[in-house]
Amino acid sequence: MNKTYSLFFRMTNSNFDLKKEVLEMALKRTQERIDMIESALETAQDSSNDDTKSSAGDKYETSREMIQQDINRFQKQLLEANKDLQQLISIESTIDDRPEFVRSGSLVRTTTGLYLIATSIGALKIRDNSIFVISPASPIGQLLIGKEIGDSFTFNKITQQITEIH
Numbered sequence: 047m048n049k050t051y052s053l054f055f056r057m058t059n060s061n062f063d064l065k066k067e068v069l070e071m072a073l074k075r076t077q078e079r080i081d082m083i084e085s086a087l088e089t090a091q092d093s094s095n096d097d098t099k100s101s102a103g104d105k106y107e108t109s110r111e112m113i114q115q116d117i118n119r120f121q122k123q124l125l126e127a128n129k130d131l132q133q134l135i136s137i138e139s140t141i142d143d144r145p146e147f148v149r150s151g152s153l154v155r156t157t158t159g160l161y162l163i164a165t166s167i168g169a170l171k172i173r174d175n176s177i178f179v180i181s182p183a184s185p186i187g188q189l190l191i192g193k194e195i196g197d198s199f200t201f202n203k204i205t206q207q208i209t210e211i212h
Contacts, residue, residue, distance in 0.1 A: 065153040065212050066141055067172050068162050072179050073134050075167055080127045087120035130165040137164055145211055148190045150182050155210035163187055 094113045137151035148154050154161045160177040167179035180187045189199040190208075198207045 064172065064175065065162070068153065068170060068177050068179065069134065069138055069141065071170050071172060072162065072164060072167050073131070073138070076127060076131045076134060076165070080124065080131065083120055083124045083127055087117065087124060090116045090120060133165055146194060148193045148208070148211055153212040154190055154208060156206040156208055158204060158206045161186070161190065163190060
């Protein structure tokens with residue numbers, strides 16, 4: 047193996063490893079979010095079951111309605127978190143792909159940052175790298191989707207150029 051190829055191979059593997067680490071952390075964060083929502087939902091459902099009718103009927107109805115609103119909100123959050131989890135799992139199966147253009151599941155290095163196009167999780171810190179895990183529907187995600195290495199885009203008045211896609 048020549049020296050240039052060896053260096054390229056190490057760099058490529060390093061980026062695949064980074065993408066794998068980012069994806070694993072995103073999966074972990076999403077599962078933690080699901081666990082918290084399920085716990086809150088269970089608590090709200092227990093409160094609803096334990097709520098007994100008091101002599102003040104209006105207060106009872108208001109309390110039950112508030113608890114039901116909480117339950118509905120937690121169910122909606124749980125549905126969204128499970129969708130995020132499924133999206134991350136589907137990206138996991140494409141971990142070794144090297145796409146020619148940015149798409150959902152791409153790890154994108156620009157002149158100013160690293161982005162994983164997946165779900166809206168926010169910034170993750172891995173090996174001295176700050177990686178922004180963003181949704182393809184986010185403003186910056188929409189700017190990145192379909193771009194190729196060498197393409198530029200402007201976000202918040204800062205022009206960035208795509209240097210790598212994994």
